[in-house]
Each structure stands twice: as C-alpha cells, then as structure tokens.
Amino acid sequence: MKFIDDLDIIYPYTYDSSNMKGYAEMLFIPSNIAELRNGIIKLYDENIKITISGAGTGITGARVPSGGAVISIEKLNSIYLSEDKSSVKIGPAVSLKELDIFLNDYGLFLPPNPTEYNASLGGNVATNASGARTFKYGAIRNYVKSLKIVLSNGDLLSIKRGENFADENKLNIKSEKGKIYSIELPSYEMPNVKNASGYFSKENLDLIDLFIGSEGTLGIFVEIELEVQKRPENVLGGIAFFDNKNKLIEFVDILREKSISNNKINIIDNNNITARLIEYFDIESLKLLKAKYSEISDDAIGAIWFEQEYNPNFEDKLMSDWYSFIENFTSLTDLTWFALNDKEHEKLKEFRHELPLQVYENLTSNSQKKVGLDCAVPINKFNELFDFYYENCPKLGLKYVIFGHIANCHLHVNIFCQNDEEYILAKSFYDKSIDRALAFKGTISAEHGIGKLKKDYLVKMYGKKAIQEMINVKKIFDDKLLLNIGTMFDIN
Ligand SMILES: Cc1cc2nc3c(=O)[nH]c(=O)nc-3n(C[C@H](O)[C@H](O)[C@H](O)COP(=O)(O)OP(=O)(O)OC[C@H]3O[C@@H](n4cnc5c(N)ncnc54)[C@H](O)[C@@H]3O)c2cc1C
The missing domain is CATH 3.30.43.10 (Uridine Diphospho-n-acetylenolpyruvylglucosamine Reductase, domain 2)
Incomplete structure (x- = not known):
C-alpha cells in the first residue's frame, strides 16, 4: 500500500x-x-x-x-462477459470506449451512449450518465444489475437489483462484516424528466438506485455488473441542416411524436420513420464547428442529428422517406449527411463529440469561464423554455452555444465569459433559466450531476429539508463524513 x-x-x-x-x-x-x-x-x-x-x-x-x-480507481479495469452474454462484470476504471471495443467483438453493446468515450464506467454510474441514445434506451441506471461498494470505513456492500426494496421509506442492508445499515429515504418528489440531481428517492425504492447517481458521496464502486444487449445491425443516421428555426422545431416535434407511442419509444424495426436519438445544434454551435468542418453551409441556422434502427428489407424505402420528410422542413435537404455503415456513423458521432470538445478547448485556451445549463423539462413545456433561451441569451451580448438532447427536452446552454462582469451577467440568465425550468416541473441537471458547481441550485430544487435528509443518508454509510465532501451538498 x-x-x-x-x-x-x-x-x-x-x-x-x-x-x-x-x-x-x-x-x-x-x-x-x-x-x-x-x-x-x-x-x-x-x-x-x-x-x-x-x-x-x-x-x-x-x-x-x-x-x-x-x-x-484507475487500476481496477477487469472485464468479464457472462456465459449467456447478457451482462458484463467490470472494474470501475473501464472506459466507455474500452467496453464498446470489447462488446463489439461479440456483437453486443451498452445501449446508453454518453458522448465522452474516455469517461470511466465508475464515473458514469456515479453520475447516472446518459447520452444521445437515452431517448430510446434511458440512462445508465436502467442497465446496472449489481454493484460492489466499499464504504469509507472499509466495509463492503454487495447490492443486486431486485433484491432489496424500501418498505415505504425505510431500507436496511447487511454488509460483508455483518453490520446492518438502516436508512430513511429522503421525502422529496423527483421530477418526471431525465434527471441527475441529488439522490434517487421514491417509495419502495430499489436500494441499488440510491447509489446510482450519488456522485461518490456514499461509497466507492469497485465492481459493476451491467446488462448488455445485441448490437443493432442496421442503423440509419443523418445530420440534416435547416434554414429556419421554427421549421427545425416543427421537424423535431413531429419526429419525436412519430417515435413515441403510449409513452414508450417504439420498437424500431419496421418500415416507418422513427428515431432512437434526436440531437440539436444551433447556429452558434455550427459556427464553432466550422473551425473543423468548413463544409457547413453558411445558410444553415441549425442542424439535427438523428438515428433509427431498421429492417434492411426496407432500406431503400426508408432512405427515400427520410429524404422526403426532411424536405418538408428545409431547403437544404441536399446537404444532409446520411450514414448507413460504421465508418459513416463514426463521422457523425465525431461531429457531435467535436462540439463539447470545442467548448472545452475554447475555455482552456482562452482561460475563460463557462456558465452551463443542463436543464430538462416535460415535453409540453419544452418549446416555452426553448423560446425563453433564445429571447434572452442573445441579449447578453456574450458568446454562447445551445445544443444537445432535444429528443429528451434537454439542451445544454454554454455561455463563455471573459471576465467577472460577463460571468455575473451570464449567471443572472442562468438563475432565471433555472427558475423557469423548476416552474415547469423540470430539473436543474438532467445528466451532468450537481458536483461542486450546482449545490445552491439543488437547494432551490428540493429545499433545505431535502438536503438535510440526503445528509442523514450519507451519515449512515459514511459516519465520519470523509467521502467526496463538498460534492452535491455542503455539510455544516
Ligand atoms: C466532451 C464531453 C462530453 C460529455 N458528454 C456527456 C454525455 O453525453 N452524457 C453525460 O452524462 N455526461 C457527459 N459528460 C460528462 C462526463 O463524461 C460524465 O459525467 C462521466 O460520467 C464522468 O465520468 P468520469 O470517469 O470522468 O468521472 P470523474 O469526473 O472522475 O468523477 C465524476 C464523479 O464520479 C465519482 N466517481 C468516479 N468513479 C467512481 C467510483 N468508482 N465509485 C464512486 N464514485 C465514483 C467521482 O467521485 C465524481 O463525483 C461529458 C464530458 C465531456 C468532457
């Protein structure tokens, strides 16, 4: 040691x-x-x-x-595939990229697709990460089957999904050393949107869900078992460019509607247009991307990346359907980048990934500060929030980009600030946007978590009592309050 x-x-x-x-x-x-x-x-x-x-x-x-x-945890990087090939047991250091390469050899994949391939699966589970494909498949939470967790006192918990449910709001777990940890769950109600804010808590909770998304404040994941699935063989993708913002939003609304039935994403193997992901790039994002992709047309005011799993018998029909569908909303249909094979898909993925990379590059090379929104709201409120962003963000007179998971009514607004004055200005827009999202029954963080930057807003979202309830849970598993102090909430 x-x-x-x-x-x-x-x-x-x-x-x-x-x-x-x-x-x-x-x-x-x-x-x-x-x-x-x-x-x-x-x-x-x-x-x-x-x-x-x-x-x-x-x-x-x-x-x-x-x-x-x-x-x-960087050295805990083992990967074992179960005999029936339905799950993997991995060390938490395994990155999304390493897991994807491993699974690809078996024709398998991990359905959620967080954009940053270098992230560790331990970090992904700790933040309940999600990505573009979350529209169809949900966040990583849905795929965690079991966890081994080392607590700050060295004790070990082994938790399997489906084995330990809360009795109303009370839960007990016996550790490897035979110690019983008894907790009372926080009483707040979580918003019914994609969410990565605070401890997951609800009546009859499965204990494993409390730990997923707890941002390392309760214990260290040392072994993670994840469900994996057969990799879809046929995926049609594209990036369509638009010359009118209202038309772009109309396109998204209709595509989202086509993809959802009875509140569930369709099983997409038929001959109709549906999408497993819908991702948005605004004009400012395209301007940033032009540094690397000079072919982006000056006429484009925004773009949408979509993907659909399909039955190959319908490939020609579907290609032609997509073309005609896009044509209804933009005169730039001929500029659409379509993808059918791995190499072509990789190019679209790289384009999407390049955006947060450019944002990061912009920040570090210019020593700027970023103010970044990560709110999601219910579908019926999304267009109102979208309009609020565009009515108010440009008025700040600062450089910004708006992009992301529009299918899940979840966009990232990133504002770049050169000095304290600009930061204060951007922060006031941020505060107003958070108020809107909360008034719309949304969340302050749909996928990045709270960390150290959004703690005050977690108080705003759930209230002081809820924070104390979370701290009470933490004290049971981390009695000396040593783990990840200052993350998610402050302890006075
Ligand atoms: C370019 C870019 C794109 C991104 N795209 C996405 C995206 O699409 N979706 C998304 O959700 N996020 C995205 N992120 C954010 C980031 O990748 C995720 O939050 C990711 O889950 C963090 O993983 P990590 O291994 O880097 O964790 P770290 O940053 O090292 O840690 C994050 C948190 O996890 C805790 N933690 C890490 N390992 C463990 C463990 N073994 N046990 C317990 N706690 C642990 C840490 O203590 C910390 O609280 C993006 C980031 C970048 C830079």
Missing part, C-alpha cells in the same frame, strides 16, 4: 473538465479491492478526507478535491 505525496504526480487528479481546480496532499492508486480496503481503513482511522477519482471528464467539479487524499 503506497500513498503518493509528490505534488507533481498528484496534480492531474486535482481538476476535471469543468476547469475547476482543487488540491490534495495524498494520492492512493490501489491495484485491487483488498488493497483499496486496507488503504481506506487507514485514511478512515486518521480522519483524512477522501475524494474518489474516475477519469476526470466530469463537468461539475465533482471529483475535484479540497485537501486530504485522492483515491484513483
């Missing part, structure tokens, strides 16, 4: 992709679970604060330490 105190080695673990910077005095990189448990017991005995580090792609400062020790 080795604790590293060389600050140069520790430095890369003191920030994340939010550009927030912290500090730590110690770094611990265990080679296996036993070593992790011995190390964490030592830290626990000495009352040393612990921050859990995944791959550092988080954009809310969740893994940014404020003193104490960082535990990096």
Whole structure:
C-alpha cells in the first residue's frame, strides 16, 4: 500500500473538465479491492478526507478535491462477459470506449451512449450518465444489475437489483462484516424528466438506485455488473441542416411524436420513420464547428442529428422517406449527411463529440469561464423554455452555444465569459433559466450531476429539508463524513 505525496504526480487528479481546480496532499492508486480496503481503513482511522477519482471528464467539479487524499480507481479495469452474454462484470476504471471495443467483438453493446468515450464506467454510474441514445434506451441506471461498494470505513456492500426494496421509506442492508445499515429515504418528489440531481428517492425504492447517481458521496464502486444487449445491425443516421428555426422545431416535434407511442419509444424495426436519438445544434454551435468542418453551409441556422434502427428489407424505402420528410422542413435537404455503415456513423458521432470538445478547448485556451445549463423539462413545456433561451441569451451580448438532447427536452446552454462582469451577467440568465425550468416541473441537471458547481441550485430544487435528509443518508454509510465532501451538498 503506497500513498503518493509528490505534488507533481498528484496534480492531474486535482481538476476535471469543468476547469475547476482543487488540491490534495495524498494520492492512493490501489491495484485491487483488498488493497483499496486496507488503504481506506487507514485514511478512515486518521480522519483524512477522501475524494474518489474516475477519469476526470466530469463537468461539475465533482471529483475535484479540497485537501486530504485522492483515491484513483484507475487500476481496477477487469472485464468479464457472462456465459449467456447478457451482462458484463467490470472494474470501475473501464472506459466507455474500452467496453464498446470489447462488446463489439461479440456483437453486443451498452445501449446508453454518453458522448465522452474516455469517461470511466465508475464515473458514469456515479453520475447516472446518459447520452444521445437515452431517448430510446434511458440512462445508465436502467442497465446496472449489481454493484460492489466499499464504504469509507472499509466495509463492503454487495447490492443486486431486485433484491432489496424500501418498505415505504425505510431500507436496511447487511454488509460483508455483518453490520446492518438502516436508512430513511429522503421525502422529496423527483421530477418526471431525465434527471441527475441529488439522490434517487421514491417509495419502495430499489436500494441499488440510491447509489446510482450519488456522485461518490456514499461509497466507492469497485465492481459493476451491467446488462448488455445485441448490437443493432442496421442503423440509419443523418445530420440534416435547416434554414429556419421554427421549421427545425416543427421537424423535431413531429419526429419525436412519430417515435413515441403510449409513452414508450417504439420498437424500431419496421418500415416507418422513427428515431432512437434526436440531437440539436444551433447556429452558434455550427459556427464553432466550422473551425473543423468548413463544409457547413453558411445558410444553415441549425442542424439535427438523428438515428433509427431498421429492417434492411426496407432500406431503400426508408432512405427515400427520410429524404422526403426532411424536405418538408428545409431547403437544404441536399446537404444532409446520411450514414448507413460504421465508418459513416463514426463521422457523425465525431461531429457531435467535436462540439463539447470545442467548448472545452475554447475555455482552456482562452482561460475563460463557462456558465452551463443542463436543464430538462416535460415535453409540453419544452418549446416555452426553448423560446425563453433564445429571447434572452442573445441579449447578453456574450458568446454562447445551445445544443444537445432535444429528443429528451434537454439542451445544454454554454455561455463563455471573459471576465467577472460577463460571468455575473451570464449567471443572472442562468438563475432565471433555472427558475423557469423548476416552474415547469423540470430539473436543474438532467445528466451532468450537481458536483461542486450546482449545490445552491439543488437547494432551490428540493429545499433545505431535502438536503438535510440526503445528509442523514450519507451519515449512515459514511459516519465520519470523509467521502467526496463538498460534492452535491455542503455539510455544516
Ligand atoms: C466532451 C464531453 C462530453 C460529455 N458528454 C456527456 C454525455 O453525453 N452524457 C453525460 O452524462 N455526461 C457527459 N459528460 C460528462 C462526463 O463524461 C460524465 O459525467 C462521466 O460520467 C464522468 O465520468 P468520469 O470517469 O470522468 O468521472 P470523474 O469526473 O472522475 O468523477 C465524476 C464523479 O464520479 C465519482 N466517481 C468516479 N468513479 C467512481 C467510483 N468508482 N465509485 C464512486 N464514485 C465514483 C467521482 O467521485 C465524481 O463525483 C461529458 C464530458 C465531456 C468532457
């Protein structure tokens, strides 16, 4: 067991992709679970604060330490496929990319598709990550079958989905050491939208769901079992460019409607147009992307990336249907980039991924600050929020981009600020937007989590009592309050 105190080695673990910077005095990189448990017991005995580090792609400062020790799980990177090929058991350090390459060889995939392929699955489960395909498949929560969790006192919990439900709001779990942990669930009601804000809590909760999305505040995931599925063989994708914003929104509304029946996304293997993902790029996003993609037309005011799984017997018909469908909403139909094979799909994915990368690049190379909205609202309120963004954001006179998961009524608004004055201006727009989203029964964070940047807004969303209820839960699993302190909420 080795604790590293060389600050140069520790430095890369003191920030994340939010550009927030912290500090730590110690770094611990265990080679296996036993070593992790011995190390964490030592830290626990000495009352040393612990921050859990995944791959550092988080954009809310969740893994940014404020003193104490960082535990990096980077060496826990095993992958085992179950015999019936329906699930994988992995170490938390396995990245989305590594898992995808592994599964591809077996014709399998993990349905949710968070954009950042370098993120660890441990980080993904800790933030309940989701991505473009979440429209059809939901967030990563839906695929977590079991978790092994090391607590700050070194104890180990093994939780399987479907085995331990709350009796109303009470839950008990027995650890490996035989200790019973008894909790009372927070009493707030979660919004009925895509959500990654605060602990998951509802009546008759499955215990595993409390830990998913808990942002490392309750324990360290050391083994994750995920359901995997047969990789769809035939996927039709495209990026369509639009010359009119209202028409673009009309296109999205109709496409969303075509893809949903009885509140469920259709099983998409027929000969009709439906979408498993619908992603939005506004004109400012296209301007940013032009640095790398000079072929983007000056006439385009926005674009939509879509994908549909389909039956190959209908390929020609579907291609022609999509073309005609798009034609109803834009005169730029001929510029549509269509994709049918892996190579073509990769190009579209790269285009989408390039946007947050350009945002990050913009921030770091110009030492700017970003104000970033991550709200989702119910479908019937989405267009109102969309109009609010566009009525108010351009008035700030600051550089911004609006893009993302329009299928889930969830857009990212990123505003770039050069100085404190601009930051205050952007923050006032941010506050008003959050108020709108909450008034519409939406969420302050649909996928990035709360981290250290959105704590005040979590109080706004659920109220002070709810925060105290979350802290009470944390105290049961982390009695000395050592783990990821300052993430999700402050403890006074
Ligand atoms: C370009 C870009 C695109 C992105 N796109 C998406 C997207 O489409 N969807 C999305 O949801 N997010 C997205 N993100 C955000 C980020 O990738 C996710 O939040 C991701 O889940 C973080 O994983 P990580 O391994 O980098 O975790 P880190 O940033 O290292 O940590 C995040 C949180 O997880 C905790 N944690 C990490 N590992 C463990 C563990 N083993 N046990 C317990 N807690 C742990 C940390 O303590 C911290 O609280 C994007 C980020 C970037 C930079």
